[in-house]
Amino acid sequence: xxxxxxxxxxxxxxxxxxxxxxxxxxxxxxxxxxxxxxxxxxxxxxxxxxxxxxxxxxxxxxxxxxxxxxxxxxxxxxxxxxxxxxxxxxxxxxxxxxxxxxxxxxxxxxxxxxxxxxxxxxxxxxxxxxxxxxxxxxxxxxxxxxxxxxxxxxxxxxxxxxx
Amino acid sequence: xxxxxxxxxxxxxxxxxxxxxxxxxxxxxxxxxxxxxxxxxxxxxxxxxxxxxxxxxxxxxxxxxxxxxxxxxxxxxxxxxxxxxxxxxxxxxxxxxxxxxxxxxxxxxxxxxxxxxxxxxxxxxxxxxxxxxxxxxxxxxxxxxxxxxxxxxxxxxxxxxxxxxxxxxxxxxxxxxxxxxxxxxxxxxxxxxxxxxxxxxxxxxxxxxxxxxxxxxxxxxxxxxxxxxxxxxxxxxxxxxxxxxxxxxxxxxxxxxxxxxxxxxxxxxxxxxxxxxxxxxxxxxxxxxxxxxxxxxxxxxxxxxxxxxxxxxxxxxxxxxxxxxxxxxxxxxxxxxxxxxxxxxxxxxxxxxxxxxxxxxxxxxxxxxxxxxxxxxxxxxxxxxxxxxxxxxxxxxxxxxxxxxxxxxxxxxxxxxxxxxxxxxxxxxxxxxxxxxxxxxxxxxxxxxxxxxxxxxxxxxxxxxxxxxxxxxxxxxxxxxxxxxxxxxxxxxxxxxxxxxxxxxxxxxxxxxxxxxxxxxxxxxxxxxxxxxxxxxxxxxxxxxxxxxxxxxxxxxxxxxxxxxxxxxxxxxxxxxxxxxxxxxxxxxxxxxxxxxxxxxxxxxxxxxxxxxxxxx
Numbered sequence: 001x002x003x004x005x006x007x008x009x010x011x012x013x014x015x016x017x018x019x020x021x022x023x024x025x026x027x028x029x030x031x032x033x034x035x036x037x038x039x040x041x042x043x044x045x046x047x048x049x050x051x052x053x054x055x056x057x058x059x060x061x062x063x064x065x066x067x068x069x070x071x072x073x074x075x076x077x078x079x080x081x082x083x084x085x086x087x088x089x090x091x092x093x094x095x096x097x098x099x100x101x102x103x104x105x106x107x108x109x110x111x112x113x114x115x116x117x118x119x120x121x122x123x124x125x126x127x128x129x130x131x132x133x134x135x136x137x138x139x140x141x142x143x144x145x146x147x148x149x150x151x152x153x154x155x156x157x158x159x160x161x162x163x
Numbered sequence: 164x165x166x167x168x169x170x171x172x173x174x175x176x177x178x179x180x181x182x183x184x185x186x187x188x189x190x191x192x193x194x195x196x197x198x199x200x201x202x203x204x205x206x207x208x209x210x211x212x213x214x215x216x217x218x219x220x221x222x223x224x225x226x227x228x229x230x231x232x233x234x235x236x237x238x239x240x241x242x243x244x245x246x247x248x249x250x251x252x253x254x255x256x257x258x259x260x261x262x263x264x265x266x267x268x269x270x271x272x273x274x275x276x277x278x279x280x281x282x283x284x285x286x287x288x289x290x291x292x293x294x295x296x297x298x299x300x301x302x303x304x305x306x307x308x309x310x311x312x313x314x315x316x317x318x319x320x321x322x323x324x325x326x327x328x329x330x331x332x333x334x335x336x337x338x339x340x341x342x343x344x345x346x347x348x349x350x351x352x353x354x355x356x357x358x359x360x361x362x363x364x365x366x367x368x369x370x371x372x373x374x375x376x377x378x379x380x381x382x383x384x385x386x387x388x389x390x391x392x393x394x395x396x397x398x399x400x401x402x403x404x405x406x407x408x409x410x411x412x413x414x415x416x417x418x419x420x421x422x423x424x425x426x427x428x429x430x431x432x433x434x435x436x437x438x439x440x441x442x443x444x445x446x447x448x449x450x451x452x453x454x455x456x457x458x459x460x461x462x463x464x465x466x467x468x469x470x471x472x473x474x475x476x477x478x479x480x481x482x483x484x485x486x487x488x489x490x491x492x493x494x495x496x497x498x499x500x501x502x503x504x505x506x507x508x509x510x511x512x513x514x515x516x517x518x519x520x521x522x523x524x525x526x527x528x529x530x531x532x533x534x535x536x537x538x539x540x541x542x543x544x545x546x547x548x549x550x551x552x553x554x555x556x557x558x559x560x561x562x563x564x565x566x567x568x569x570x571x572x573x574x575x576x577x578x579x580x581x582x583x584x585x586x587x588x589x590x591x592x593x594x595x596x597x598x599x600x601x602x603x604x605x606x607x608x609x610x611x612x613x614x615x616x617x618x619x620x621x622x623x624x625x626x627x628x629x630x631x632x633x634x635x636x637x638x639x640x641x642x643x644x645x646x647x648x649x650x651x652x653x654x655x656x657x658x659x660x661x662x663x664x665x666x667x668x669x670x671x672x673x674x675x676x677x678x679x680x681x682x683x684x685x686x687x688x689x690x691x692x693x694x695x696x697x698x699x700x701x702x703x704x705x706x707x708x709x710x711x712x713x714x715x716x717x718x719x720x721x722x723x724x725x726x727x728x729x730x731x732x733x734x735x736x737x738x739x740x741x742x743x744x745x746x747x748x749x750x751x752x753x754x755x756x757x758x759x760x761x762x763x764x765x766x767x768x769x770x771x772x773x774x775x776x777x778x779x780x
Binding site for chain 1: 197198201202235236238381382383384385386389421422423460461462463464465476479480481482538540541542546547578581612614615616617620625628629632638743765766767770771
């Protein structure tokens with residue numbers, strides 16, 4: 001998938017070199033930066049980080065799998081994030097999520113086979129006045145319904161086709 | 164750069180800043196909190212900048228992008244100062260007219276003013292908007308006035324004066340006694356007296372002590388802390404520095420939710436500026452006291468809102484809680500005495516010190532002092548942040564401030580305290596909001612999430628939603644929480660799928676009680692609350708699901724079906740064409756029929772029908 005930056009060990013080295021000043025507790029900081037760069041944590045990156053920071057791989061893996069912000073799987077080109085916070089839920093987020101899940105043929109947390117879409121949920125974005133909220137590639141859409149979610153997907157898909 | 168080395172220098176700086184500003188200068192205040200940003204407020208403020216530059220008015224008219232004003236429902240919100248003209252849902256295209264008509268000519272633009280839905284009257288000034296009128300804004304008071312990225316704005320409004328007073332005029336013990344006497348209790352949920360907690364930490368043995376600001380606001384639907392950090396981060400920092408002085412800590416951490424990028428950014432800028440001005444770092448205001456603050460972004464684990472899990476996370480470990488005692492005040496971060504308070508608690512501290520415990524304790528009820536900020540969300544007309552004195556009633560918040568329920572629907576309940584809390588049914592809305600009264604009702608004050616549910620909310624499904632949430636967020640360390648929440652979720656899921664059995668309710672109650680008593684940390688101990696409180700007040704809904712295979716709110720899909728009212732159907736064919744399951748049939752201009760076997764209950768027909776002919780039963 002060309003849209004995913006290719007894992008590059010030297011980048012991780014650079015990242016770690018900036019952190020080796022004995023600062024307490026920087027493992028999560030490093031993982032966050034790697035996650036931000038690649039949108040997931042490549043296995044080789046975890047090994048490299050563990051070795052150079054002197055942290056057992058089991059601990060690195062534990063941290064990487066405990067927190068929701070980290071993913072061990074690559075994400076799709078387009079990330080559709082449905083807010084399933086309480087406020088969005090009482091305003092009908094469940095129907096919105098079901099509709100998107102149905103149309104993409106994937107469950108939350110999964111990526112379509114062609115690598116185009118990843119469907120995610122988030123516990124609350126704090127944009128409760130606009131609920132239900134869907135975030136497509138970082139752009140917020142509020143007051144969603146099943147029909148509007150379909151329209152949004154059509155727009156994103158149209159971009160996929162023209163790209 | 165202006166380094167402030169003494170209290171006198173702070174006074175001089177404030178005087179210079181105040182003198183340099185004309186209070187009567189016209190200013191445009193654009194809300195740039197997360198809610199308004201999503202509605203396009205950044206484009207609006209840019210449009211103002213262009214317009215003022217283009218008209219060469221930028222010298223005469225000030226422009227400030229502020230944090231959250233609180234009235235998120237009507238964003239982007241623009242307030243014109245000093246008159247206080249309040250414009251809502253402002254778009255980029257409205258900007259030239261606002262500048263020309265209101266700023267220059269002083270005329271009010273009717274279509275941008277707020278209409279009070281209760282009276283249908285147009286309201287011109289912010290101070291007359293019922294949403295604001297009935298609030299008591301102490302912590303949020305400056306959110307509409309200051310640029311959170313400019314420390315001088317905060318200093319103009321007496322910022323860091325409390326710090327100066329605490330450091331130079333009070334002993335640490337006196338600061339603690341002041342906070343004790345103010346009656347300030349933790350705003351994160353449990354309501355432990357803040358001053359007592361500080362005293363425990365001060366008295367704990369150890370040279371190295373830490374303080375932490377818990378900004379891992381995890382309850383879905385709650386965003387008070389985010390708005391404080393976005394809108395007035397210096398007030399949080401000032402509270403922390405005072406607390407650190409009182410306790411004897413030289414290092415503080417803010418553990419903040421990563422889903423709040425703007426709050427992280429504003430806080431980062433604030434810490435930097437506070438350092439430059441000399442409020443953080445070495446020898447603060449010449450007192451000899453050193454203190455610095457680091458930001459630690461959380462990585463999306465609800466359990467990290469629990470103090471021992473939070474500390475484990477700062478220590479770079481899996482965020483698992485541990486048994487208490489020892490309490491953090493004795494053995495916390497890296498085994499050192501540590502004091503943790505949440506954002507809103509810290510933000511109250513400068514108020515207590517500046518205006519005194521006596522003043523502060525005059526607000527609120529007998530045992531709950533000060534104000535509390537709620538994020539009022541869900542099925543409510545005026546979604547937003549509401550700050551009221553303790554002791555206000557739920558009905559004041561929901562109806563007088565929140566404007567009631569949209570669509571003329573009936574309010575069923577409010578849910579307080581998120582996944583750890585419970586719901587209060589509408590018949591108890593006259594109860595005063597304080598820690599004890601809410602607890603008696605089976606709910607909690609919580610951190611301030613207030614989710615309003617209308618009559619279309621199925622309380623069983625609502626309870627299932629929370630249980631699903633805590634089950635996923637359970638860290639798995641202790642058995643009652645790990646397996647107990649799963650067992651409760653299974654039963655609730657069965658009930659919402661129409662497969663409930665007699666005895667399920669009693670089983671849920673028994674499980675809930677045991678999980679509450681035997682779990683390791685607050686997450687597990689409170690996890691059953693949403694279920695137990697809905698059983699307490701809405702047992703009939705549980706029974707309808709289990710005994711009659713009926714979802715009274717028409718939410719649980721296996722218990723409802725869709726059909727077409729032959730009298731209302733015009734046979735237009737719209738639903739037939741749109742149905743993704745091809746479950747609808749019927750001749751043109753004849754009533755259509757839904758084939759129940761094929762129907763996938765996606766509700767497309769309900770959405771597209773223009774004649775309200777699709778019926779849910």
